[in-house]
Amino acid sequence: MSDKPQGISTLAVHAGTAPDPTTNARITPIYQTASFVFDDVDHAASLFGLQAFGNIYSRLTNPTNAALEGKIAALEGGTAALAVASGHAAEFLTFHALLQPGDEFIAAKQLYGGSINQFNNSYKSFDWHVKWADINNIQSFEDAITPKTKAIFVESVANPAGEVVDIPAIAAIAKKHNIPLIVDNTMATPYLIKPFEHGANIVIHSATKFLGGHGNSLGGLIVDGGNFNWVGDDRYPLLSADRPEYSGLNIGNAFGNIAFAIAVRALGLRDLGPALSPFNAFLILTGMETLALRMERHVHNATLVAEYLEQHPKVAYVKYSGLESSPNRALAEKLSPNGAGAVFTFGLKGGYEAGIELVSKLKLFSHLANIGDTRSLVIHPASTTHKQLTDEQKSAAGAGPEVVRLSIGIEDADDLIADLEQALG
Ligand SMILES: *Cc1c(COP(=O)(O)O)cnc(C)c1O
Numbered sequence: 441m442s443d444k445p446q447g448i449s450t451l452a453v454h455a456g457t458a459p460d461p462t463t464n465a466r467i468t469p470i471y472q473t474a475s476f477v478f479d480d481v482d483h484a485a486s487l488f489g490l491q492a493f494g495n496i497y498s499r500l501t502n503p504t505n506a507a508l509e510g511k512i513a514a515l516e517g518g519t520a521a522l523a524v525a526s527g528h529a530a531e532f533l534t535f536h537a538l539l540q541p542g543d544e545f546i547a548a549k550q551l552y553g554g555s556i557n558q559f560n561n562s563y564k565s566f567d568w569h570v571k572w573a574d575i576n577n578i579q580s581f582e583d584a585i586t587p588k589t590k591a592i593f594v595e596s597v598a599n600p601a602g603e604v605v606d607i608p609a610i611a612a613i614a615k616k617h618n619i620p621l622i623v624d625n626t627m628a629t630p631y632l633i634k635p636f637e638h639g640a641n642i643v644i645h646s647a648t649k650f651l652g653g654h655g656n657s658l659g660g661l662i663v664d665g666g667n668f669n670w671v672g673d674d675r676y677p678l679l680s681a682d683r684p685e686y687s688g689l690n691i692g693n694a695f696g697n698i699a700f701a702i703a704v705r706a707l708g709l710r711d712l713g714p715a716l717s718p719f720n721a722f723l724i725l726t727g728m729e730t731l732a733l734r735m736e737r738h739v740h741n742a743t744l745v746a747e748y749l750e751q752h753p754k755v756a757y758v759k760y761s762g763l764e765s766s767p768n769r770a771l772a773e774k775l776s777p778n779g780a781g782a783v784f785t786f787g788l789k790g791g792y793e794a795g796i797e798l799v800s801k802l803k804l805f806s807h808l809a810n811i812g813d814t815r816s817l818v819i820h821p822a823s824t825t826h827k828q829l830t831d832e833q834k835s836a837a838g839a840g841p842e843v844v845r846l847s848i849g850i851e852d853a854d855d856l857i858a859d860l861e862q863a864l865g
Contacts (some may be wrong), residue, residue, distance in 0.1 A: 448515065448631055449732035456510025457725065468507040470722045474498050490686050490694075490706060500710055504718035508725050512651070512661045515630040515731075516643050519666030520701035522709065523659060523721055527626060527646025528558060529714035530660030531593075534622055534644055536708045537678050537700065538591045541567035545591040546584045548575045548605065549836050550598035552646075553825040555624070556837060572836075578609045582617075590675060591620050596635055597627035597776070600821055600845040601759035601838040602742075602784035604633075604772040611639025620668045626650070627783055627811070631735040632776045641668040642700060649812025650782075653727040653734050657720035662704055666697030678703050734814065734850055739779030741816075741856060742848040748857045749786050754794070754864050756842065760784035782848040783811045785821075785838060792841035795820040799844070801863035804855060811847035816856055819845050 446454075457468045476495035478484035486492040495501050505523040513521040524530050539545065547559055549572040559570040571589075573580040575598055592614050594605050607623060614621040623635035626646045635643050645651055647659035670679035670692040679699055682688040686706070695702045709715060739762070746760040761772035761780035772780045788794040798818075799807050805818040809825055819825060821839035834840055848856065 451514050452511070452631075452731040453729050455514035456507045456512075468504055468722070468725060470718050471498075471503045472718055473502075490689055490702070498718065499713055499715045500705060502715075502718045502721070504721045504725070505716055508647075508659075508661070508716075508721045508728075511725065511728055512630075512645065512647075512663055515728075516625070516663045517630075517634055517636050518643060518663035520698040521661055521663040522701055522705050523647075523661055523716040523724075524709065525660060525714035525716050526658045527552075527624075527644070527648060527660040528554060530644040530646070530662045531555060531558065531624070533704050533708040533712065533714070534642055534662055535563070535568060535591065536712065537704045538620065538676060539566070539568045540590075540677065542569075542588065543567075543590045544569045544571055544586060544588040545593060546571045546573050546581055546589060547593040548573055548581075548595065548598060549833075550575050550601070550603060550605075550838060551593075551595055552599040552624070552626070553821065553829065553837065553839070555593075556826075556833070557828055574836075575603060575605045578606060578613070581610055582613045585613075585617050585619070589617070589619055591622055593622045593624065595624040595627060596633045597761070597781045597783075599627060599837075600783065600785050600825075600843070602627070602761055602781050603759065603768050603838075604628075604761045604776050604780055606771055607633070607635055607638040607640060607775065614641075615639060627781050628776060629731060629735060631732050632739070632778050632781060636663075636665045636667070638775065641665045647724045648810070650735065650738070651728050651731065651812075652720075652724040653731065653812060653814060654723070655810055655813035655815065656727075657723045659716050659720050659724045660714075662701070664698055664701035666700075668700070670699055678707050683707075735778075735782075737850040738782035738848060741850065741853045742782040742784065742846075743779070744853040745846065745848050745856055745860070746784055746786075748860065752860075752864060754789055756787040756789045758784065758786040759838065783845065784848075785843045785845045787840070787842040788844060790842075792822060795842060795844050796823065798863050801865075802859055803863075804851065804859040805846070811845075813847065814850050816849035816851060817847040821845055 509521040620641040623640040645661040761768040826839035
């Protein structure tokens with residue numbers, strides 16, 4: 441084979457998943473085991489001391505999960521990855537590796553509603569403090585930086601309105617202030633955007649969404665970009681200090697460009713415990729093989745549905761970076777040339793009541809709180825996912841009373857449009 445890097449469709453099928461070395465099974469088996477037998481006493485000791493890589497216990501590593509980790513690391517162009525129980529677990533473990541009590545991080549206010557809740561509420565009990573910035577005002581990220589800022593967090597394509605985010609501009613600010621940039625790439629997937637190419641340092645995913653793609657399992661992924669120097673940086677003690685529990689091992693020094701992934705696994709996953717079931721890893725692996733095909737159809741359908749809605753008399757506006765009319769279009773074409781994802785919002789002239797009515801009349805669209813399924817999905821954020829937010833936060837997050845969010849599936853676009861036509865009346 442040549443040295444030419446493989447394309448994303450090939451990587452989605454092949455990366456991370458060689459035939460099973462002991463049985464020759466072509467598909468990575470579900471290694472449904474809690475623990476693994478040591479070769480001998482010395483082997484056990486070296487695994488526990490982080491002197492050798494190998495399997496101990498499925499809270500830390502598992503071969504099915506390792507295949508998934510290899511696949512996402514290859515697709516994103518990262519150095520290493522970790523599979524965890526959910527997207528929220530991926531966010532939590534990432535921040536746990538970076539933040540100490542009293543620390544701050546900056547997050548875009550255009551985020552998945554669950555992330556907004558997590559940051560505003562639960563993280564406070566760890567004494568971690570979010571400062572909100574606005575993707576439509578890049579300077580707001582720099583303005584929010586203080587000496588306590590330890591990370592910046594954005595989505596590549598922002599929930600719920602499907603706005604492509606100017607990652608290079610935010611990465612430039614992060615780099616100037618030597619702060620790691622975390623990008624939640626759930627909505628775009630590496631098929632559309634590879635955040636490391638634009639300066640991100642850590643990528644996280646809810647694999648529950650487009651990666652798994654079939655709405656059948658929760659999962660989260662953390663990918664290390666290997667491009668942030670933690671060595672000697674005492675703002676990040678988990679990465680830069682000698683670890684007494686590992687006989688003084690210094691993770692930043694010892695593991696170079698995979699130090700972040702090692703720290704999250706050996707300190708975060710080990711102690712906090714949100715491991716991914718190998719069964720879920722298997723389902724997500726199977727789903728990921730068709731990522732490129734599915735994303736192509738998702739984006740195609742989303743564009744047709746958004747264009748249909750834009751000209752409908754009962755629709756006040758459609759927010760989708762894939763539309764010609766979108767103020768975000770130029771940025772979308774630059775950063776996400778294969779399309780702007782398949783999740784977007786639109787506003788109904790009839791407001792809250794019209795939103796509720798539409799959701800109850802749709803037949804082909806499933807009314808539920810998820811995105812990235814093969815099926816088309818609909819939700820009225822103000823009465824559901826964003827219900828816990830104040831009215832001000834709802835509007836700031838693009839989830840005002842008139843807003844309906846769609847996640848467009850891979851059905852025939854004509855059928856989706858016909859369903860919207862009958863439901864809008
Ligand atoms: C769903 C989602 C999450 C949370 O993931 P879970 O797997 O549900 O825990 C985080 N970020 C984004 C963008 C999401 O869509």
